[in-house]
Amino acid sequence: MSEPDATQPYEQTPAPRKSRRLWWIIGGGALLLYVLGSCVKGGIDLYKAVTARNAATEMLAQRFMAEGLPPADDPVYARRAGVDQASLDSLNRFMKQFGKVSEFTPAACNIVSSAHSDPAQSGTFANCTLAAKAELSPVTIAVRWVREDETWKLLDFQTHFSDNTVLIDKAEKLDRIEAGEEAPEPAPQ
Numbered sequence: 001m002s003e004p005d006a007t008q009p010y011e012q013t014p015a016p017r018k019s020r021r022l023w024w025i026i027g028g029g030a031l032l033l034y035v036l037g038s039c040v041k042g043g044i045d046l047y048k049a050v051t052a053r054n055a056a057t058e059m060l061a062q063r064f065m066a067e068g069l070p071p072a073d074d075p076v077y078a079r080r081a082g083v084d085q086a087s088l089d090s091l092n093r094f095m096k097q098f099g100k101v102s103e104f105t106p107a108a109c110n111i112v113s114s115a116h117s118d119p120a121q122s123g124t125f126a127n128c129t130l131a132a133k134a135e136l137s138p139v140t141i142a143v144r145w146v147r148e149d150e151t152w153k154l155l156d157f158q159t160h161f162s163d164n165t166v167l168i169d170k171a172e173k174l175d176r177i178e179a180g181e182e183a184p185e186p187a188p189q
Helices: 021-067 085-096 165-179
Strands: 108-114 123-134 138-148 151-161
Touching: 021 108, 021 123, 021 138, 021 151, 085 151, 123 151
Parallel strands: none
Antiparallel strands: 108 123, 123 138, 138 151
């Protein structure tokens, strides 16, 4: 077989193909705008969510440090938090030892979504921290929220007091009372 003649008369050559470069540019630009718009919208939504958690954390921490933690059956707690009244009472007694808390700093939160083999560790969480000043010690407050049934619920509330001399002084006083060196103080009514 012989090769066909590559040179064809002018009348038989196909018309030159129209350039589609303009359509590729328009399509690429539209795709780029869509992706950029999605990223901007996602960033704005994340910013709003973090700002809302910051404000909620500040209000919650101020309320809890002033009034104590609410009872275990309060709807603020997540179902998976496993809160029992005895531990809440213990935490409230512990926090009161350091005195009234004031001078709260703004909360700093980050929102994380995770998938895990343990269903209790899967979901959307907000981890927040803020600092405050108690009468007897500075305190760092850590709050962990979980998104449950389309609302944010409290998963964990921790207080970290940095001046432990308050507890050491109380322990030394109890040691002296047990040794019979001091008389015990009557419990406040």
